[in-house]
Amino acid sequence: MATSIQLKRRGLLFVLSSPSGAGKTTIARMLLAQDEGISLSVSATTRPMREGEVEGRDYHFVTDAEFDRMVESGAFLEWAHVFGRRYGTLRNEVWKSIENGCDVLLDIDWQGTQQLKQVDPDIVRVFILPPSMKELERRLRARGTDSDEVIQSRMERAAGEISHWAEYDYVLVNEDAETCLSKVQAILDAERLKATRRIGLHDFVRSLIG
Template identity: 80%
Template sequence: MSDSPSPKRRGLLFVLSSPSGAGKSTIARMLLAADTQIAMSVSATTRPAREGEVSGRDYHFVTDEEFDRMLETDSFLEWAHVFGRRYGTLRNEVVRSIENGCDVLLDIDWQGTQQLKQIDPDIVRVFLLPPSMAELERRLTSRGTDSEDVIRGRMERAAAEISHWAEYDYVLVNDNADACLRRVHTILEAERLKASRRIGLTDFVRGLIG
């Protein structure tokens, strides 16, 4: 019998993207509650905090000047303009989590996903689609937080975002949150088992067979 230790696994970057209103934030919260081995990447943003949001938990809320300084010091893995504000994924936080074997969940758009793919080709990309554009508009309207003009702008942006669906590894229709969560979790668990992510697997197998 081999005395070799079981192979460990490096953390992975798990991306969820969707147009506004298609449910990625809801699915992200549900996934975090269901799985203790994955943590949310807390992005920096120049937008103001909304009611109930806490800096450091929901976002790192920064000024435009602070964001500029972070760009100058290469503090972001990726960043993008979204609805007139800037959002960025903090490099040090993500790298530290990955090196410690913790998976990182990123709630980002297609622009950020493209940037991350260039840095780390091993990321897992999941895109969530709404059941229909009519349902997407209904969800946006039911929030009661945006004007008709804002909703119209979000619908126009949604069509542009959906056009990038083919750039993702997995594409799911979010017609039921619980069912969608089960599919997302299945993808995550399967990706964790890939041989390419198992540190020391070659030595472990050699030890098994002598």
């Protein structure tokens, strides 16, 4: 006889981090395009909008004064300084999705991940590495958006960012975007099936064995 017990789960926070140029933003976009069960947390930032970006889709673009007010009001789950600008994850948007059983993808750095882990220990952290530092620099230059000075700054920062790899649950080397994406998807699928995240599973099992 079919059981009437409904198996649900709390949405999870799925973090992707990497040094600039290693591919986390590309992987994030590909994941969002193929998996309807996860949505992107749109961060607030004080950096200027770049060509092709859309307010509310890529970021919420705010002034420094607005960002200060948001920090003071507790609007962020986490926030950090990155290349002279500030980025923050909006608390209300994330919790609403989580409570509705939807997964949330966060494209944040190690600073934000550390803060988020303190707020909610039940997060999944994935760090993406470049195949080599030479390849990382090639990818940065291939963008064609940064000056030599900015690229040098990003390369210098990359070593420090990579040193935090051990703080993550999973570490992947992005030699090929499609291959890396398949591994990220496998991690997400497995984490969704963890018994600790299945609301009602205990009662379901009890109904089976009496």
